[in-house]
Amino acid sequence: MKTKMLNWIKIAALFCIVACIADFIILFVLGNYYPGYSQLKNTMSSLAASVSPVSNVLSLWWVVLGFVFIFFGFHFKKAFDHPNKNVKIASWLIILYGLGEGIGSGLFKADITAGKMTNSFLIHDFVGGVGIVAALLLPLFMRKIVSLKNNSLFNSFSWIVFTVGCITIMLFTIRFSSEENSLIRLYRGLWQRLFLLNFYVYLITISVIIYNNQRRVSFHNAKK
Template sequence: MKILERYGFYLLIIAVISELVLPFVLGRYIKGYSQVEMLISNFGETGMPTKTAFKIWEIINGTLFVLAAPAFYAHFNQTSHSLSMWIAICIVIFGIGDCIITGLVDRASSADEVGFASMLHNFASGAGFLALLIGTFLLIWLFYLQQNNAMVITLIVIFLISGFFMLLFALPKIPFVNTFQISHRGLWQRLNLLFLYLPFFIVAVKNLPVFKNR
């Protein structure tokens, strides 16, 4: 556990960078793939040449997120034991839900293929997104307890932006609202993930030895 507390921030930085570059690397192998319109999970659909690479990539990234959680717990434990525990849990939920399960369980490529596996994929991914959003709120609370006003304001802005992009991404799946035609869903997914990752990425970078005493 001590080694994860020591190197967990490095693992999270690697995982975030890996997640952000994934669609741009794999997108080169699918003719006509649109980063703006198509979802990241399209890479893992049946018949895609990127399916195996996507699954392995996501399982590795998910494992890195899970292994990074103890570093956040250890860092914030002196501020609040309960909040630091929940921060770690949120990171683990994301790593398992949006990465590992996404890698293990196929997403339906058409309405005819929708079944338990596809529903599990969508539910786990949604739970992962929500976990990071809640985690951002908990980070705001922790920095408030530390009286770090600059981080509180920064994370509140990021939290609002992330919530906005999450809403745009989720609108087609929300009953009574899905009649609105929202285009560029792939773009909203990527921007949502960027701002979901950002609070945890900032905390990790600020706690690297090269930046910690600045």
């Protein structure tokens, strides 16, 4: 693999790590500029809705974040330089997450007018849902790429991430109680952020693996 390509793969991995950490920080910082906003009770989408004082800033950031994940997704495929359909699928899942939860959520705001969901809200929900499904499926394909024989710890970690992802997104989306103030519904923001934290830790782990692999390849090429 050429040195220039190796460098781009490492850059993509570093961008992904920085983006995951930055997104969490930006969400918490911007939440402080929205009076009455609760990180535990309110969704991230409501922070970017038109009524929010930080709407445009967060929407712009999500678009940028989406492009970073798409950039990483394309170079992810090049990092695993062998013909494996699971690599291609995992690459597209990362790209879909960037398109849905990143660019799509940034361009289409979750606005409610006169108590009704707007078309923008429906599109926001749809593209965000596509991104969430992509995030949930990623560990199932990654465990086939980084095989059990090569890394049993990562295999177990992938199953844990998938399980935690399913539980948190279920808590976020399913209404267990019809009561408006039930704990499950009251802390939707918490479940959403736990899902995001779980996925970002996994993406960072993948990025570190890719970065270290490329460093070893670069070192091996330099010794030739």
